[in-house]
Structure formats: structure tokens, C-alpha cells
Amino acid sequence: MEFSELLKKRRTVRRFKQVQVFDKDIRAMLEAARLAACGANVQKLRYIVVRDKQLVKDIFDNTAWAGMVAPHRTPEWGKNAPLTFIVVITPKDVGGIMQANAGAAIQSMEFAAAEAGLGTCWIGAYKKDNVDRLLDLPAPQETLYLLAVGYPDEEPVAEDIDPEGSMKYYLDADDVLHVPKLKIDAITEWR
Numbered sequence: 163m164e165f166s167e168l169l170k171k172r173r174t175v176r177r178f179k180q181v182q183v184f185d186k187d188i189r190a191m192l193e194a195a196r197l198a199a200c201g202a203n204v205q206k207l208r209y210i211v212v213r214d215k216q217l218v219k220d221i222f223d224n225t226a227w228a229g230m231v232a233p234h235r236t237p238e239w240g241k242n243a244p245l246t247f248i249v250v251i252t253p254k255d256v257g258g259i260m261q262a263n264a265g266a267a268i269q270s271m272e273f274a275a276a277e278a279g280l281g282t283c284w285i286g287a288y289k290k291d292n293v294d295r296l297l298d299l300p301a302p303q304e305t306l307y308l309l310a311v312g313y314p315d316e317e318p319v320a321e322d323i324d325p326e327g328s329m330k331y332y333l334d335a336d337d338v339l340h341v342p343k344l345k346i347d348a349i350t351e352w353r
């Protein structure tokens with residue numbers, strides 16, 4: 163798939179088919195993460211692939227989804243919830259650069275997932291202390307973000323908006339999620 167197509171295809175997905183993803187596709191995502199840009203190339207991020215059903219559920223119970231259209235894109239366990247999480251781990255107290263490193267890695271994983279026909283939801287709104295405890299992380303480590311992964315059971319669409327448009331994503335009458343994106347000229351100054 164052309165990268166320009168992938169850019170459009172990669173939309174955050176919050177409804178998943180109840181089919182487990184292949185190891186090879188998770189590995190393709192991890193390959194994208196490990197090759198991502200990284201400040202000073204420190205490579206301190208670590209990943210836990212969670213597929214144990216009970217652990218996935220316990221983590222899922224600590225997550226929050228699509229606040230702008232809640233509760234309409236909060237997945238239901240056993241119906242359309244993710245069956246896999248990739249948990250992004252960092253050593254504690256390393257500072258803001260780890261946020262940037264995680265961003266580069268997660269975005270890369272999202273594109274690799276989209277190329278494999280998978281959908282992802284990057285999750286920052288979760289009960290971190292609970293999830294850290296559930297994963298039994300050693301003290302020098304903490305979770306930074308979660309990435310839900312699975313076969314998409316919805317097809318959100320991006321749409322271009324001018325600066326005066328609303329940035330709130332929304333559901334249309336057919337229950338399709340629309341994600342407004344500001345046009346280039348609304349976000350760019352050339353000097």
C-alpha cells in the first residue's frame with residue numbers, strides 16, 4: 163500500500179472483531195517500533211504484548227474510550243473489545259523525551275498495523291497505577307501508554323476542515339465516526 167493511502171487508512175478504531183491477531187502482524191508492529199526515531203538513540207522503551215484473556219480484560223476495565231462521543235465508542239467486553247494490548251513501558255524518571263520516543267514508536271506501530279489490515283487505539287486515559295500493578299512491573303519501570311490492537315469492526319473517516327471548523331470527532335446518522343483534520347494551510351506558516 164502506498165504511504166499516502168496508509169495515512170488515510172490509519173484511523174483510530176474502537177470496535178474490534180472477536181478474532182485474535184496473528185503473531186507475525188504483532189511482530190511487524192514491534193519491528194516498526196524498534197526502528198522508529200529515538201532521541202539520542204537511547205532505546206529505553208520496552209513492550210509487553212498482552213493476550214492472556216483475563217489480563218486483557220483486567221487492563222480493559224481500567225481504560226477510557228472516545229470521551230467526545232462517550233459512551234458510543236466504549237467497546238463492550240465480549241462483543242467488540244480488543245483482544246490484544248501492546249503496553250509501552252519506560253524506566254521511571256527519564257523525562258519528557260520518553261514521551262516523544264513513545265510517540266514515534268506508537269505511531270510507527272499504528273502504521274504497521276494499518277498495513278496489515280489491523281486497527282489500533284492509542285490509549286493514554288487509563289488507570290496507570292492499577293495497570294502497573296496488574297503487570298507486576300519492577301519498581302524502576304512504569305507504563306507510558308497502551309495500544310489496543312485488533313481487526314477493525316468500524317471504518318472511521320478523516321475529513322478536512324478549515325480553522326473555524328470543529329475539531330470534535332463525531333458520529334453520523336449511520337454511526338460512522340468522522341475525524342476532522344485541519345487543512346495544511348490552517349496549521350502551517352511558510353517563511
Ligand SMILES: Cc1cc2nc3c(=O)[nH]c(=O)nc-3n(C[C@H](O)[C@H](O)[C@H](O)COP(=O)(O)O)c2cc1C
Pocket residue numbers: 172173174175176226227228229283284285286287288318331341
Ligand atoms: C497521546 C494520545 C492519547 C490518546 N488516548 C486515547 C484514549 O485514552 N482513549 C481513546 O479512545 N483514544 C485515545 N487516543 C486516540 C485519539 O482520540 C485519536 O487519535 C484522535 O481522535 C484522532 O483520530 P485518528 O487517530 O483517527 O486520527 C489518543 C491519542 C493520542 C495521540
